[in-house]
Amino acid sequence: MPLKVYNTLTRRKEEFVPLEKGKVKLYVCGVTLYDELHLGHARAAIVFDVVVRYLRHKNYEVNYVTNFTDVDDKMIARAKALKTSVFDLAKRFSADYFRQMKILQVERADHYPRATEHIKEIIELIKRLEEKGLAYCRDGDVFFRVRKFPSYGRLSGQSLENLAAGARIEINENKEDPLDFALWKKAKEGEPSWDSPWGKGRPGWHIECSAMAMKYLGESIDIHGGGRDLIFPHHENEIAQSEAATGKQFARYWMHNGLITLKGQKMSKSVGNVFTLSEALKKYSPEVIRYFFLSAHYRTPLEYDENSLKEAASSLERVYNLFERIRELRESPKKSFSEELQREREDLSKYLNEVEERFTFAMDDDFNTPSVLAVIFEGIKKANLLLQKEELLDEASYQLLLDLEKKIRSIGKILGLFQHQEREKLGERERRLIELLVKVRSKLREKKDWPLADEIRKELNELGIELEDKKDRTVWKVK
């Protein structure tokens, strides 16, 4: 079954066919380096991280480019407010970005181009547009003639008339038409600027993406991604500029991730309801945050609330509990082949035969990660069912359990989940101390000294050490 991708351009799921067989050119709009990352940025990063991992899993050679906007109005305003330079701001927040992405286990993109490092390419692209009569300079500003690009509005489903009718009052009187947008902005006093054929200035926001995507990926790319809120005007403008300049289709598939909402509203600086990534990371592990994002389909809006994060944590617990149970069996002797386990064994075995196909089916259907998780939990249930009869466990059953764990981990690798090997590595001395306490407690239990035994369990629990009494032994784990 082929991979199907929802294409914003056509508003349909379409079979994914790359321009060049076996290769994928992917460009995703990144962040503006003017403030801390919030959960919305994290979601976008994780969504496309999974897309890339899956494409690579399918043996596509992926060239993944995501940019940094390191000069624009907000950067300038923010730098001023913090009494620093745009350059320092960019340095600080890009370092922050890489640090947090690492924590979230987001794999590195192949290129992270920055606007200020591609001024030459940007100027060249604007010149091409100017030569074709699609751009005009007025008093140091350069604008794009939107009406010269007839299919403008296709991505956002807007007609030029509607856009014109809905257009807000434009401040800039240099524009021929209110719909026109800036390709190049004349520098104001004290602003960072670069020399250009139109005088000192800096690039408009949209042009950098066109120029950099073309530089690293070529004039036509396979997938262009970003948050839903970028559809208009950013992506619409990118298409106009790029296609007007080259005469070629800019991107074949446009993928947009849904936004994070808080109390039903889009999380954004302007609404003032942002929850930063670092705040979230103080309360929840990176894996919990990843799980939370992947538990919803990437295109739907996702409401941030504490309960959902706690749910994610509990769900992950269930997975790791199973791994822990399987690990517990590593050294215990296996019984001889048991007929009694036949049903559970067959059930799990059947599941193992199908799981890869079901995983692929779900992912091929526009990266349906919630379905993937459901498939995984079915397997977990089957394994637990087999473990119900732990005392009969034979070698064949044990092997099936190992296979299951391996399978879940390999699928998890594509999602960036389920990779922890052991819960927290404790020091040797600490471990032996715990084992000593467990041993003492076992003796107390033999003597039926329940109050004291329970107290030890309770206090260890408060220290994050969880004890579970099995039939013949006590196991412990770090929470």
Next chain:
RNA sequence: GGCGGCAUAGCCAAGUGGUAAGGCGAAGGACUGCAAAUCCUUUAUCCUCGGUUCGAUUCCGAGUGCCGCCUCCA
């Protein structure tokens, strides 16, 4: 006002033209000295009204509600 999207159990969330995955939570039960973990059972007239159909939650139309975009935004 225009364009687009969404409405599934207490909550989160997939999905299908033939009465609905999974997770979390809750209740009852099994196991346990008690817990924990695990298992079993229970927990959905799929927003409303029309239409198409043998049959719709799934398709079409209208309505209602919510959200996004039309201005910077992942």
